[in-house]
Amino acid sequence: MNKRGLYSKLGISVVGISLLMGVPTLIHANELNYGQLSISPIFQGGSYQLNNKSIDISPLLLDKLSGESQTVVMKFKADKPNSLQALFGLSNSKAGFKNNYFSIFMRDSGEIGVEIRDAQKGINYLFSRPASLWGKHKGQAVENTLVFVSDSKDKTYTMYVNGIEVFSETVDTFLPISNINGIDKATLGAVNREGKEHYLAKGSIDEISLFNKAISDQEVSNIPLSNPFQLIFQSGDSTQANYFRIPTLYTLSSGRVLSSIDARYGGTHDSKSKINIATSYSDDNGKTWSEPIFAMKFNDYEEQLVYWPRDNKLKNSQISGSASFIDSSIVEDKKSGKTILLADVMPAGIGNNNANKADSGFKExxxxxxxxxxxxxxxxxxxxxxxxxxxxxxxxxxxxxxxxxxxxxxxxxxxxxxxxxxxxxxxxxxxxxxxxxxxxxMNVFYKDSLFKVTPTNYIAMTTSQNRGESWEQFKLLPPFLGEKHNGTYLCPGQGLALKSSNRLIFVTYTSGELTYLISDDSGQTWKKSSASIPFKNATAEAQMVELRDGVIRTFFRTTTGKIAYMTSRDSGETWSEVSYIDGIQQTSYGTQVSAIKYSQLIDGKEAVILSTPNSRSGRKGGQLVVGLVNKEDDSIDWKYHYDIDLPSYGYAYSAITELPNHHIGVLFEKYDSWSRNELHLSNVVQYIDLEINDLTK
Structure with missing residues (x-):
C-alpha cells in the first residue's frame, strides 16, 4: 500500500439487501456496478440496523471465505455508539476458543481498529488509530466509509477511513483473517466468543462487501465517499509534510479566503522541530483550494514525508537541530491592499521550553x-x-x-x-x-552556520501583494519588551484591521501579560500596548473582534477552565480587567479559541461567533457558540451552541471565518492535540462549511 491513501470520488455504488425471516439475503454481483474493481465480492449486503444485537451472516459468507488475502468495504453510521463496539467479526464460537477471532471495532472517542487473534498460533494483534471517525454533522449521523485490507503478499494490515489511510502495519508473522482456527461465525454488530455476543454495537451498516483479495490502491481510490469535510492541506501535498497543526482562515476584501498552517515534518511536535508555514486560498467560497505554497520556510532540513512513530518508545523523539516557524496569524491592510502574515521563529534546536527568556536577541x-x-x-x-x-x-x-x-x-x-x-x-x-x-x-538561524543568532524566540513578518499567491522574504520584528526579555509569543489565527481607521493589531502573550502589537502605517512600524492577565505561565492564546468602532473584545485561553475576555474602548490603547465567560468549559490547561464578528444580524442583533472545545476532560466536544451583543453595555448573551461532532470526539485548535456567501468556514484539528495517545496523526485538520441557520437551530 502506498502511504497517502486518499480516495477520489469515483467508482462504485452498492445497493442494499433486505432481511427475510431474520436472515440476510445475498445480492448477486451482477446487480452492482464495481467500476474499476477487478474482482467481484464474495458477499455484499445492507442496510442493517444495529441495536445491541448481532446479525448473523455466517450462512452467506463462511463457505465463500478462502485464500490468504481479504478486503472488507463498509459504509456505516454511529452517532450514538457504545464505548467499545464491534462492527464486524469472524470468530470461533466454541467453548475454549474465545481468543480466536477477527474484529473491526470502534470506540466512542472516534477510534477505529482491528483485532486479529488466534490463541493456538500465538497471534494477538491489535491495530488502531484514534480520531478517525465522524459521528454527526449538522445534527445528522455521518456515513463513514471504511476499507480494511489484509494483504498476505506484503504481510500488512491496512485501514482506510473516509479516504484517509489511518494505519498500515507490517508484521513478521502474518495471519490471514480467513485462517483463524475454527471460524464458524460471521457477525455484524458484535463478536461471538464462546457462544456469547461481545462488543455489541449501536448504529447502522448501510453497505458491506467482502473480497477474497487485497484490493489495490487504485481500486480503493475508486470507492465513493460521503464526507462532510475536505482537506485543504494533506499528507503528500506540495509541502511534503505529513502532519499539520495550528490552522488559520481569513476572508480578504476581494472575497478570496486565505488559510495558513504549520506544515510539520517531525510528527505533530511543536518546536523544536522542522516546521514551515504553508498557505492556500479559495476563490469560490471554500469549495476548492489552491495547491499549498510556503509563506515562511527554512532549508537546513529537507522537506520529507516522514511517518513519525506512535509507539511509546519513539513517539517522543523530536528533531533537535532544525530551525522552525510556528503559530501564524493573518490580517489584510486595507490601505495598501497587502496581506500581512506573522509567525514565531525559532533558531536551530529551540522551542518554547528552552528559549532564552532573558535575551531578546537584539542589541540597542x-x-x-x-x-x-x-x-x-x-x-x-x-x-x-x-x-x-x-x-x-x-x-x-x-x-x-x-x-x-x-x-x-x-x-x-x-x-x-x-x-x-x-x-x-x-x-x-x-x-x-x-x-x-x-x-x-548558510543562514544565521541554522545550527551549522558560522554566525548564529541568540537561542531565543522571535517574531517574523511577511507580506503578499497578490492575496497569498506569493510571499515576500520575512523580516524580524524588533523586541517590544527590551533587550533583556525574550520575544512575546504570537497568538495564532487572525489579526484585526479596525474598520474606521488604518490600524492593524496582532495579539501576543508573555508571562502575565497580553502584548498587543499595533501598526498605523501598514506594518512598516509597530508599537505595543500591554494588558495584565492573572496567569504567569499560561499559554494565553487570544483572538480579537471589533464590536463597534474602536471597541475591541479579546477572548483568550487560560488556566482556569474558562475562556477569559477583556475589552478596549480606545482602539487597543488600553484594556479592561479580565472577565470570564460562563457556560463554556475548557480543561485546566486550556485550548486556543477562535472568534469572529458576524456581518449579518442574528435575531435582530449583532453577533459574535466563538469556536472552542467545550469539555473539562480533554480537547473535544467542539462547538461554535453564537453570542448576541447588547448595544447598551457591549455584553454578550451566548445563546446558541452548535456541536461540530459528538461531545466525545476530538476538537483542538480551530479557525473560523465568514465566507463571502455568509456561510461559516471552519478549519480545525479533529483530534485531541494535548493527548499523548493522539500524537502524530495525519490528515486530521479538516474543513467544513456551515450555514448560519445550522448554528441557530
Whole structure:
C-alpha cells in the first residue's frame, strides 16, 4: 500500500439487501456496478440496523471465505455508539476458543481498529488509530466509509477511513483473517466468543462487501465517499509534510479566503522541530483550494514525508537541530491592499521550553535595535547586523568582511556561504539526523552556520501583494519588551484591521501579560500596548473582534477552565480587567479559541461567533457558540451552541471565518492535540462549511 491513501470520488455504488425471516439475503454481483474493481465480492449486503444485537451472516459468507488475502468495504453510521463496539467479526464460537477471532471495532472517542487473534498460533494483534471517525454533522449521523485490507503478499494490515489511510502495519508473522482456527461465525454488530455476543454495537451498516483479495490502491481510490469535510492541506501535498497543526482562515476584501498552517515534518511536535508555514486560498467560497505554497520556510532540513512513530518508545523523539516557524496569524491592510502574515521563529534546536527568556536577541545602539550574532568558537555575542546587512565586530566597532542578506543568509566578501542540509530517518530504533550531501545557503538561524543568532524566540513578518499567491522574504520584528526579555509569543489565527481607521493589531502573550502589537502605517512600524492577565505561565492564546468602532473584545485561553475576555474602548490603547465567560468549559490547561464578528444580524442583533472545545476532560466536544451583543453595555448573551461532532470526539485548535456567501468556514484539528495517545496523526485538520441557520437551530 502506498502511504497517502486518499480516495477520489469515483467508482462504485452498492445497493442494499433486505432481511427475510431474520436472515440476510445475498445480492448477486451482477446487480452492482464495481467500476474499476477487478474482482467481484464474495458477499455484499445492507442496510442493517444495529441495536445491541448481532446479525448473523455466517450462512452467506463462511463457505465463500478462502485464500490468504481479504478486503472488507463498509459504509456505516454511529452517532450514538457504545464505548467499545464491534462492527464486524469472524470468530470461533466454541467453548475454549474465545481468543480466536477477527474484529473491526470502534470506540466512542472516534477510534477505529482491528483485532486479529488466534490463541493456538500465538497471534494477538491489535491495530488502531484514534480520531478517525465522524459521528454527526449538522445534527445528522455521518456515513463513514471504511476499507480494511489484509494483504498476505506484503504481510500488512491496512485501514482506510473516509479516504484517509489511518494505519498500515507490517508484521513478521502474518495471519490471514480467513485462517483463524475454527471460524464458524460471521457477525455484524458484535463478536461471538464462546457462544456469547461481545462488543455489541449501536448504529447502522448501510453497505458491506467482502473480497477474497487485497484490493489495490487504485481500486480503493475508486470507492465513493460521503464526507462532510475536505482537506485543504494533506499528507503528500506540495509541502511534503505529513502532519499539520495550528490552522488559520481569513476572508480578504476581494472575497478570496486565505488559510495558513504549520506544515510539520517531525510528527505533530511543536518546536523544536522542522516546521514551515504553508498557505492556500479559495476563490469560490471554500469549495476548492489552491495547491499549498510556503509563506515562511527554512532549508537546513529537507522537506520529507516522514511517518513519525506512535509507539511509546519513539513517539517522543523530536528533531533537535532544525530551525522552525510556528503559530501564524493573518490580517489584510486595507490601505495598501497587502496581506500581512506573522509567525514565531525559532533558531536551530529551540522551542518554547528552552528559549532564552532573558535575551531578546537584539542589541540597542543609539535607539535602534540590531540583531546580535555569535561566531563559531566565541563565548559571547560579539557581532551585530547593522545597516545594509553589514556584520560589525562590537569589540572594535568596525565592519567585518561579512554581510547578512534579506534572507538572513551569510555572505563573505559578497559571496554566499553554504552548509550541508540534513535529512532524518529512524534507524535501529532511534531518530537519526544526518547530512544528505546537498549544499544550501548558510543562514544565521541554522545550527551549522558560522554566525548564529541568540537561542531565543522571535517574531517574523511577511507580506503578499497578490492575496497569498506569493510571499515576500520575512523580516524580524524588533523586541517590544527590551533587550533583556525574550520575544512575546504570537497568538495564532487572525489579526484585526479596525474598520474606521488604518490600524492593524496582532495579539501576543508573555508571562502575565497580553502584548498587543499595533501598526498605523501598514506594518512598516509597530508599537505595543500591554494588558495584565492573572496567569504567569499560561499559554494565553487570544483572538480579537471589533464590536463597534474602536471597541475591541479579546477572548483568550487560560488556566482556569474558562475562556477569559477583556475589552478596549480606545482602539487597543488600553484594556479592561479580565472577565470570564460562563457556560463554556475548557480543561485546566486550556485550548486556543477562535472568534469572529458576524456581518449579518442574528435575531435582530449583532453577533459574535466563538469556536472552542467545550469539555473539562480533554480537547473535544467542539462547538461554535453564537453570542448576541447588547448595544447598551457591549455584553454578550451566548445563546446558541452548535456541536461540530459528538461531545466525545476530538476538537483542538480551530479557525473560523465568514465566507463571502455568509456561510461559516471552519478549519480545525479533529483530534485531541494535548493527548499523548493522539500524537502524530495525519490528515486530521479538516474543513467544513456551515450555514448560519445550522448554528441557530
Amino acid at each position: 545602539i543609539n535607539g535602534h535595535y540590531y540583531l546580535k550574532l555569535k561566531k563559531n568558537g566565541d563565548n559571547d555575542f560579539r557581532y551585530t547586523v547593522r545597516e545594509n546587512g553589514v556584520v560589525y565586530d562590537e569589540t572594535t566597532n568596525k565592519p567585518t568582511n561579512y554581510t547578512i542578506n534579506d534572507k538572513y543568509e551569510v555572505l563573505e566578501g559578497g559571496k554566499s556561504l553554504t552548509v550541508e542540509q540534513y535529512s532524518v530517518d529512524f534507524d535501529s530504533g532511534s531518530l537519526r539526523e544526518r547530512h544528505n550531501g546537498k549544499q544550501v545557503p
